[in-house]
Amino acid sequence: MGQDSMMKGRATMTESTEQETAEQDHVLADVVDGLGLLTLNRPHQINALTRAMVTELTRRLGAWREDPSVGIVVLRGAGDRGFCAGGDILAFHTAITTGKQHEFLSFLAEEFQLDGLIATYPKPVVALMEGLCMGGGVGLAGHASVRIVTPRSAIGMPETHIGYSPDVGGTHLLGLAPGRLGEHLALTASTMGAADAIHAGFADFFIADDGVDDVLAALPDLVGLPPADVAVALEILLGTRAPAGQLASDAAWIDEAYAGEDVPGILQRLDASAFPAAAQAAAAIRANSPLATQTALQAVRAAREDAHLPSALARELRVADFLMRHPDLPEGIRAQIIDKDRTPHWSPSDHQEVDPQQIAAAIASA
Template identity: 70%
Template structure:
């Protein structure tokens, strides 16, 4: 294993620790490979009954992928290298989703993008009151990947479109409401969870989740679950056919949250938001993670050939001027046919 992944076995547990706390455990290609190797080694290991995914440090489980490396690949015209890395990352996310043993993800603190790809597909997903979960890709001219369109597509009502287009983040309560997490425990109870898990080794994932809920579960703190009460206007506005039509519906909605959502969408790449909208809806219609991952890979290749992606990363991550120049800047000017061309699936 490299220095940024710790893999330990003991007391019936296989514990994978993302160990890059200075970068909030942002994933590199080496880290993805090491996670995949650990999962493969433990698949038929009788000494491992439960796999645990956690992050080192106090800031979060995983901030996502290494965006600067992504930027360098695009600027250096090494698109295929990064597409190959995405294929490897998607394979690990799929392995988590289909693992034959319970996978318990501790989504404490920040869990974004690639972190959701690991934790969001685990069989038992635990948040804490300080968790922040999200798929913020449209903010940089990209579309949710790592199976994010599948998770967003399975969210109740139109919550998937809402979070995907706004690039909004979820607290513990909203993450549970949207189907990105299963239960909440207090931050200082995570060690207790780890101490309990050896007694649960050998149980199926639903039984593990139920036991942890009874023994350590706590209600998500007040104020972290807001979308349940906002579902009526969210479901109505995001039922519109295109981003331009959704924005018109939000503008006509007399709720403060609608105005904030419209402003957030307008700040993001029109190409990315329209692409994300269609990918989320396609994933909802199909309902399977493999189909969503295959589409997300096609979408990545499509967006890497467009100037919005390097411009979005420049504005948000490199220069941090927060003033991206999108092409086009108006969703009404998008070439919808070109976007539709990457959506077909089986």
């Protein structure tokens, strides 16, 4: 090998090593006073998840499972914008527009496995859901054994807004929400504040904006307690009343409207409702993908019937495979994330043209 070739090879190796190191730095792991601290560290992207991050989180949790120096795991996000904005949507778009759907589907399978691992982890997992917590962020924090929100928390499953359906176990959480609230949140792609997230079952309790350091200071004394006892102790020590939410008081019209058989039926009920918020909900649904909203409706209802996270995750993977084969998903990402013109051209554009039977057949288990 000539000198130029050797130098080029070394440069390539250096760049590869630097990239690998940078990706590893996107998850910071520390063990302090019995706490395993996992920090998502992509603050400029609001800690959006990459495959490397999912792999590293899985590896760390596996290593700490039997590690006696770790008694409680803490999930948190770097920066002041949020815990996690979700998955890497641009990577999603690239995969489905370059014929690499199966590669991305394998990433989703790995991510869903991580979400299931957190839900069944033998040690308490405390999630600090500060700021934005969307999509993939809910997959991490929403299945933790102790889920803490603050005044800055903004939590949601916005997938139907881009032609997709809630995943990462989101349909399971939505299915467990009171009444028909799960359908409402999925179809409108609404964002919840702290009180609404607690009411919907996405979070456990509320702390003051300056209470995170107090949580970290209190946790070492709780090492060795079961997850439920850690949650109770923290809530007693640090919990406070969240500012009033809206969803609990909206339960009557939500439950009536979302009892409709399908999305057109739900829209008809919303249009007939005397509540102004119902009209706002109808407008939000009509702005979202008709195919995605009908798919999400079926997925949430199936998850409610199962009330079983592994079944929901398996179904969500089938839903992902189904929706990745349709034009609404790349179009939704283009309109909302890439070009930001906010004018997606859905296909079909009319909710009446969506065939619920086709969806049911596509996402049914073998």
